[in-house]
Each structure stands twice: as C-alpha cells, then as structure tokens.
Amino acid sequence: MTNKEEVQDKRHLRSIKTKQKLLQAAREIFLTEGFQKATISQIIKKAEVGYGTAYVHFSGKEEILIVLMDHVMEKFYQIAEVSFSPSSKEEAHDIILSQAMDFLKMAETERNMLQLFEQSIGISSSISAKWNSIREKFIQRISEDIAYAQKYGLAKAELNHKLVARGWFYTNEMYLWEIVRNEQQGTVEEIAKTITAVYTGGLYQMNE
Amino acid sequence: MTNKEEVQDKRHLRSIKTKQKLLQAAREIFLTEGFQKATISQIIKKAEVGYGTAYVHFSGKEEILIVLMDHVMEKFYQIAEVSFSPSSKEEAHDIILSQAMDFLKMAETERNMLQLFEQSIGISSSISAKWNSIREKFIQRISEDIAYAQKYGLAKAELNHKLVARGWFYTNEMYLWEIVRNEQQGTVEEIAKTITAVYTGGLYQMNE
CATH class of the missing domain: 1.10.10.60 (Homeodomain-like)
Incomplete structure (x- = not known):
C-alpha cells in the first residue's frame, strides 16, 4: 500500500x-x-x-431519517426476499404465513422507529415519498411471487397478480400500523394466521 | 298553531x-x-x-369539516348498509362485489372531498380520530355480515370474523386512497373484481 x-x-x-x-x-x-x-x-x-x-x-434531518428508514426496512426486505419456490399450495401457504408473521412481529420489535416513521410520513412529503417507494418494493416482490405460483399452476391464473399483490400488502401494512400504535385486537399470530388463510384460500383455492 | x-x-x-x-x-x-x-x-x-x-x-374549522365528512360518508354508509342475507356463496360474492365496486366508484365521484379529507387527516388529530370512527363503523358492519355468513354455513366458521373484516376493509380503503390520488393501476372494475375474488374465494371457499 x-x-x-x-x-x-x-x-x-x-x-x-x-x-x-x-x-x-x-x-x-x-x-x-x-x-x-x-x-x-x-x-x-x-x-x-x-x-x-x-x-x-x-x-437536513429528512435525509438522515430516510437513511434510518432504509436501515430498519432492510430487516423487513429480508422477509420479503425469502426465496419463494413452493412445490405445493400447502407449501406456498406456509411460506406466506411465516412471512406475514415475521413482518407483523417486526412491528413489535421496531415499534419506536416505526412510530417515528408514521409520524413523519404525515408531516414530510419526502418521507412520504420514501415510504411509497418502500411500499412499491414490497408490492413488486409479492407480485413476482404470485406470478411464479401462477406460472406453476398453484395460484389462480386469471387474477391480475399486480392488483392482488397490492391488496395483500395493504392488509399487512395497515395491520403493521395498528400493531405499531399498539391498537391491534388479537395477537400477532392470530392476525397473521387469519389474513393468510383468507389470502391463500382465495388466491390458491386451497382445500381444507 | x-x-x-x-x-x-x-x-x-x-x-x-x-x-x-x-x-x-x-x-x-x-x-x-x-x-x-x-x-x-x-x-x-x-x-x-x-x-x-x-x-x-x-x-372552528375542524368541527365544520367533521360535519362535511359525515355528509360525504353518509353515501358510503348506504353501501355498507345494503341488506346482506345471501342464500348461497355465489349470491354472497355478487353482493360483496357490488359493494366493493360502489365503494371504489365513490372515490371517483367524491374525489375532491376525499382529497381534502386525506390531507386533513394528516394534519389534525380530531379529523384523524373522526376517520378512525368512520373506519370502525365500516369494519363493524362487515364483521356482522361475515358472522351472518358463518352462521348460515356459507363462510368458513373457524376464521375470526373481526380480524377478517379489518383486513378486507384495509384493502378497500387503501385502494380508495389510490383512486382518490388518481394513482391506481387498472380500472375500478378490475380492482373490485380482483380483490373480491381473492376475499370471497378465501372466506367462502368458492368453487370456480
């Protein structure tokens, strides 16, 4: 050197x-x-x-917060980036359930930071834009997973995977904020199981 | 007199x-x-x-806006208050689809006022509390509909109807705001059909 x-x-x-x-x-x-x-x-x-x-x-402080958001969201992205190549509907259900569970549990472990984000999203347009880009990243990933499952005949092919992905993310996101605000009714496990049952039941037409 | x-x-x-x-x-x-x-x-x-x-x-101006919100939401409540006593899964699907469609179409017809609400929810805590009470009113109503369908053996009985109701409302609400902001991908019809197919498929275990 x-x-x-x-x-x-x-x-x-x-x-x-x-x-x-x-x-x-x-x-x-x-x-x-x-x-x-x-x-x-x-x-x-x-x-x-x-x-x-x-x-x-x-x-400025907005730029700093955006970097802090990236750090926290990195942990969330790892959840979304779990490899998704199920060989059966049941396997798809199990992967999705564990993703939903991990996602909602992060609301508890990262509560303080997420409270800060929620607060600042309402105040700052650049923070709000940042949240939108985080959201789109998740939706994009879910979308790809649905397309995969459709390609291999696991999920109903006639559904627009992009629209399904948004709907599913929104349910997860809104429950995330509920948990962040400590306003949720029921445990994280129960919430994850319930929303996953409806989602995978509808998308994969699972049998009991 | x-x-x-x-x-x-x-x-x-x-x-x-x-x-x-x-x-x-x-x-x-x-x-x-x-x-x-x-x-x-x-x-x-x-x-x-x-x-x-x-x-x-x-x-004050917040109190006036709250009354204006009630006036607009009155039209939305009428959608939620459509009598729900389906005699088959297919009928349940059709009622729910038409409710979702009407709900999302209102985002278009009441766009200006809803833009105003979204803006003020972020600013004022009393407006935000008002929106929460509007949300709970919808969720309560959806919850009752699910309980009805479960009671009559149409919807899966093992699912917590309150948690399912929240998840379903959240998907609708977030799509409502997308449409209000004119950011939606796809038509209102396609969105309503897609989210309803996943929801009723999962909750009612519909056959194709």
Whole structure:
C-alpha cells in the first residue's frame, strides 16, 4: 500500500465513523424529540462532529431519517426476499404465513422507529415519498411471487397478480400500523394466521 | 298553531339555513384553499352570516369539516348498509362485489372531498380520530355480515370474523386512497373484481 492510499483509507474510515455518529445521534434525538421538533443542530451537537463535516453527509434531518428508514426496512426486505419456490399450495401457504408473521412481529420489535416513521410520513412529503417507494418494493416482490405460483399452476391464473399483490400488502401494512400504535385486537399470530388463510384460500383455492 | 310556536318554527328554520350556508361556504373555501390554509373567518365571510351566529353552530374549522365528512360518508354508509342475507356463496360474492365496486366508484365521484379529507387527516388529530370512527363503523358492519355468513354455513366458521373484516376493509380503503390520488393501476372494475375474488374465494371457499 502506498502512503497516499493509506491516507485515503484513513480518511474514508473517518468519514464512515462520522456518518455513523450522526445516524446514532439522530436516532436518539428523533426518538426523544419526535421528528417535527428535532433539529439538525441538536443532532450535530449530540454527535459531536463539526457542522461543516456533518453537512458533507446530510443536507437536513429528512435525509438522515430516510437513511434510518432504509436501515430498519432492510430487516423487513429480508422477509420479503425469502426465496419463494413452493412445490405445493400447502407449501406456498406456509411460506406466506411465516412471512406475514415475521413482518407483523417486526412491528413489535421496531415499534419506536416505526412510530417515528408514521409520524413523519404525515408531516414530510419526502418521507412520504420514501415510504411509497418502500411500499412499491414490497408490492413488486409479492407480485413476482404470485406470478411464479401462477406460472406453476398453484395460484389462480386469471387474477391480475399486480392488483392482488397490492391488496395483500395493504392488509399487512395497515395491520403493521395498528400493531405499531399498539391498537391491534388479537395477537400477532392470530392476525397473521387469519389474513393468510383468507389470502391463500382465495388466491390458491386451497382445500381444507 | 299558537303565535309562540310559529315564532319558534321560523327561528328553527332560520337556524337550519344559517348552518347550511356555513357548510356550503366551508366546502368551497376548503376546496380552493385546502384545509390548512382555510380560516374560519373566510368561511363566515363567504357564508354572509354574523360572527356570533356562526359560532353558535361551529366552534372552528375542524368541527365544520367533521360535519362535511359525515355528509360525504353518509353515501358510503348506504353501501355498507345494503341488506346482506345471501342464500348461497355465489349470491354472497355478487353482493360483496357490488359493494366493493360502489365503494371504489365513490372515490371517483367524491374525489375532491376525499382529497381534502386525506390531507386533513394528516394534519389534525380530531379529523384523524373522526376517520378512525368512520373506519370502525365500516369494519363493524362487515364483521356482522361475515358472522351472518358463518352462521348460515356459507363462510368458513373457524376464521375470526373481526380480524377478517379489518383486513378486507384495509384493502378497500387503501385502494380508495389510490383512486382518490388518481394513482391506481387498472380500472375500478378490475380492482373490485380482483380483490373480491381473492376475499370471497378465501372466506367462502368458492368453487370456480
């Protein structure tokens, strides 16, 4: 390694650390102050980084929140990205049930951050646009899974897979927010089982 | 009729007219200005009623919007209140399809007002609470319909009707907002047919 490369590496490492400090500080400030009240100055102060340095990474609190959303949603995407190649309707049902269960359980484990997101979606149009893009990512993935199941004769072929996917995601999403607000009736297990039974029953025409 | 009664009747009539004037003016102001920018003073001025008189009827713009929401939702409730006593799974499917279709079509005919509601739900907690109560009213009604179908052996009895009802309403509601925002993919007919096919297929285990 040349001396120049070494210097660049150190700089790069320092830059990553600064970014992490800002994100960690932002997380704490957002959770205590709420998105609306939180200011970028509070975050920079808490992170103990210089103003100039901070603005190299983020232009404002919305941009920071968007990165935090990506971090949390990464865990959700992993659920959606479980490989879906069922060889029977029953197997399809089981995979979907476990996805729905994992998705709704994340509402409990990530409650604080999701409460923050819900709050900020209502306030900021760029956060709301971010949520829409997250939503579309999920719907796209569900859509592909349905198309797969239709191709292999498991799911009813006459249904528009894109429209089915949206409908299914919406049910999951709205239950997610219910759980985030701690307003759900019934356990996460019961909710997941019930909505999955209706969905897979309708889409796959499962027999009892 | 005594003279006293006649005077009271006239007063009552005048009061109704004042209220109507205020509601009509509010509708216009809200639609042109948006909920956030609209002020109660603009509404009172437009309605050409006295300030004191106006405040007898409404304490603020949120209260006026809530009454306007009730007026619009009255039309939606009529859809939910269609008598539901199907004698076969097919009949149940047809009633539910026509309800879903009517519900989503209202998103088109009442687009302006619903855009206003969606906007104000994000801003005002009392408007948001109002929307929640509207939602619960629908879910309650759907829930009763499912319980009826379960009682008569048409719908799967093992499913929790309250949880199924919420899931079904959420799909309809989210598609309603899509249509309100003019962002839907596919026609209202196709959306209604697709989501109804999945829902009734799953809940009633319909045969093709």
